Amino acid sequence: MCQIxxxxxxxxxxxxxxxxxxxxxxRITKNGEFKTGIIVETEAYMQDDPACHAFNGITKRTAPMFEEGGISYVYLIYGIHYCLNIVTGIKGSGQAVLIRAIDLQKSSFEASGPGKLCKYLDIKKDQNGILFSKENNLWLEKGIEVPDNRIGSSHRVGISKGIDYNWRFFIKNNLYVSKLK
Known part of the structure; x- marks a missing residue:
């Protein structure tokens, strides 16, 4: 397949x-294992959004978010789980898309939720700031067509600021999408 x-x-x-x-x-892991899944849930974060890590400007942690789109932004939450984002936009814009869940299609491992997804794909801090590309063993390809009427949106999960933005997107009725409480 052709990489994005x-x-x-x-x-x-x-x-x-x-x-x-x-x-x-x-993803090709450090031990050479090929892993893949269909992206079924995402969240958008823009610099003017108080829930966005880039909201307060450039720091050592958020520096990748201010690069030109197409690179990774990986961070640790709760001291134990990594989260994988794709930086978007022009250089200096401070924005990214969090990949919340993937469908592994017949695998017994569950990759619903950003922490489980990163564990499955073996994503850690050393993937932070790399270009999404085959050369870097982490890339996106065309997958399945998702018609507009199968795409849902809602408020984002697990945040206390910027809760009015409906910037969480998901494939409706997919088993691996987060359930809102």
Whole structure:
């Protein structure tokens, strides 16, 4: 399959987040194992959004978010779980799309939720700031077509600021999408 080119990510996170639903995320782990899944849930974060890590500007942690779209932004939450984001937009715009869940299609391992997804794909801090590409063993490819009427949106999960933004996108009726309480 053909990998998604860097130029695709030079648009706002709110545009990229629903467009990557149905795409395949591919990873070759350090031990050479190929892993893949269909992206079924995402969240967009823009710099003017108080829930966005880039909201307060550039720091050592958020520096990748201010690079040109197409690179990874990986961070640790609760001191134990990694989260994988794709930086979007033009250089300096401070935005990214969190990949919340993938469908492994017949695998027994569950990759619903950003922490489980990163565990499955063996994503850690050393993947932070790398270009999504085959050369870096982490890339996106075309996957399945998701018609607009199968894409849902809602408020994002697990945040206390910016809760009015409906920037969580998901494939409706997919088993691996987070259930809202």
């Amino acid at each position: 080119k860097k130029e695709f990510f030079i648009q706002n996170a709110t545009e990229v987040a629903p467009k990557i639903l149905g795409m395949k995320i591919c």
